Amino acid sequence: MLVVPALTGSMRMLARTLVVAAFWLLAGCATVQNGDSRDPYESWNRAVFDFNEGFDEAVAKPIATAYRDLLPYEIRVRVRNFFANIQDLMIGVNNLLQGKPAEAWSDWTRFVINSSVGILGLHDIASEAGLEKHNEDFGQTFAVWGADDGPYLVWPFLGAGTVRDSFGFVADVAAAPTRWVTNDAAVQWGLWGVYAVNERADLLDAKTILDESAIDRYVARRDFYYQHRHDLIFDGAPPRSPREPPPGRDEPRSEALPDPNALAAQSTASSTKAERIVAGAVSTDDAPFAASGDAL
Numbered sequence: 210m211l212v213v214p215a216l217t218g219s220m221r222m223l224a225r226t227l228v229v230a231a232f233w234l235l236a237g238c239a240t241v242q243n244g245d246s247r248d249p250y251e252s253w254n255r256a257v258f259d260f261n262e263g264f265d266e267a268v269a270k271p272i273a274t275a276y277r278d279l280l281p282y283e284i285r286v287r288v289r290n291f292f293a294n295i296q297d298l299m300i301g302v303n304n305l306l307q308g309k310p311a312e313a314w315s316d317w318t319r320f321v322i323n324s325s326v327g328i329l330g331l332h333d334i335a336s337e338a339g340l341e342k343h344n345e346d347f348g349q350t351f352a353v354w355g356a357d358d359g360p361y362l363v364w365p366f367l368g369a370g371t372v373r374d375s376f377g378f379v380a381d382v383a384a385a386p387t388r389w390v391t392n393d394a395a396v397q398w399g400l401w402g403v404y405a406v407n408e409r410a411d412l413l414d415a416k417t418i419l420d421e422s423a424i425d426r427y428v429a430r431r432d433f434y435y436q437h438r439h440d441l442i443f444d445g446a447p448p449r450s451p452r453e454p455p456p457g458r459d460e461p462r463s464e465a466l467p468d469p470n471a472l473a474a475q476s477t478a479s480s481t482k483a484e485r486i487v488a489g490a491v492s493t494d495d496a497p498f499a500a501s502g503d504a505l
């Protein structure tokens with residue numbers, strides 16, 4: 210779940226833009242021939258993907274690399290813990306909305322422990338105590354409520370998503386816990402900036418490995434996004450896809466059934482062959498290797 214600034218004027222404009230663009234894309238008719246059915250706007254998405262990649266290489270990645278190189282690992286962990294602690298509040302809300310009250314109670318207990326004993330969440334005492342860290346957001350909640358993915362979308366600066374997850378993101382922005390910390394827009398944007406840089410620094414190596422192993426980086430990222438979101442929605446235990454029955458199971462074909470006469474002949478031939486192998490094994494020293502060869 211993202212930690213984002215409160216709905217200032219610019220953020221309200223962003224939320225409206227996402228909603229309007231989502232409806233515009235849904236109403237569009239351009240599709241990619243012979244493409245992935247989940248991605249009817251692939252041309253648009255690839256263009257935005259290339260723009261985001263250029264921005265990442267020119268701005269985000271250098272800043273994240275400098276951040277990782279200059280700050281000790283222990284400090285970066287404390288920054289991650291601080292934001293993760295704030296997230297636990299709305300993660301608990303989403304768990305409750307998804308019908309998981311035990312997990313919601315655990316999330317809120319984590320927040321109380323880490324905010325007090327863990328000094329504003331800088332130390333993850335709750336995990337050390339055995340309280341599991343969850344990852345929930347409104348996009349997952351909408352999925353649990355039965356909302357379909359909708360078309361795959363790539364947003365400028367924000368990255369990959371779907372129509373459902375885009376509306377989920379707007380809900381996440383509206384309910385961001387950071388708005389409870391302060392009403393100062395500058396402070397909120399500063400918090401969001403630190404969070405974004407810290408997250409990007411954590412993904413430096415993973416993103417490099419994924420890109421280097423991919424023939425088509427766009428397709429690899431899209432497939433990874435769907436797999437990752439699917440795992441999150443089902444809490445790491447997605448149902449197995451049903452396999453199609455083999456041909457002829459429902460209506461067996463007569464030519465698929467073995468001929469009884471052929472089976473009898475094959476059995477007789479196999480018995481004769483076995484007798485010859487045994488006889489050879491008794492009469493020669495190297496016959497066992499020959500027998501093994503016949504059996505392959």
